[in-house]
Amino acid sequence: MTLQTEGIGFSDLDNLINKPCDLEFIIELLKIESSNEYEKELWQYSGQERLNLVPKLKERGNILYGQKLYDEAEDVYCQAIGICEQFMNRERKCDEEWITLNKMKLPVLLNYAQCKLVKGDYY
Numbered sequence: 001m002t003l004q005t006e007g008i009g010f011s012d013l014d015n016l017i018n019k020p021c022d023l024e025f026i027i028e029l030l031k032i033e034s035s036n037e038y039e040k041e042l043w044q045y046s047g048q049e050r051l052n053l054v055p056k057l058k059e060r061g062n063i064l065y066g067q068k069l070y071d072e073a074e075d076v077y078c079q080a081i082g083i084c085e086q087f088m089n090r091e092r093k094c095d096e097e098w099i100t101l102n103k104m105k106l107p108v109l110l111n112y113a114q115c116k117l118v119k120g121d122y123y
Helices: 011-018 047-066 070-088 096-119
Strands: none
Touching (some): 070 096
């Protein structure tokens, strides 16, 4: 029982497996951005850059909260909390690094909770 003899259940794909041919893909380039023209995703930052990002995210969340954009502020705070927790999972609770990360996380967590309260999301 192999793909060549049995197929995979789709006639067009079965034909392609039995009689392979060259495929041509057309890709439309919508935009070109250099590395300093876009906002990096979290996975692109180094560990230290992510730690430095937490206060910036907190400040951005505070600005959004002040503009009454609670959903957006909640998302930004959540990102900052996630970064802190990711690093905290690598440390033991009694270590100095864990305590420092926890002190960094607590104000952001309180801001996140405030967004939830304002929206009436108690659970």
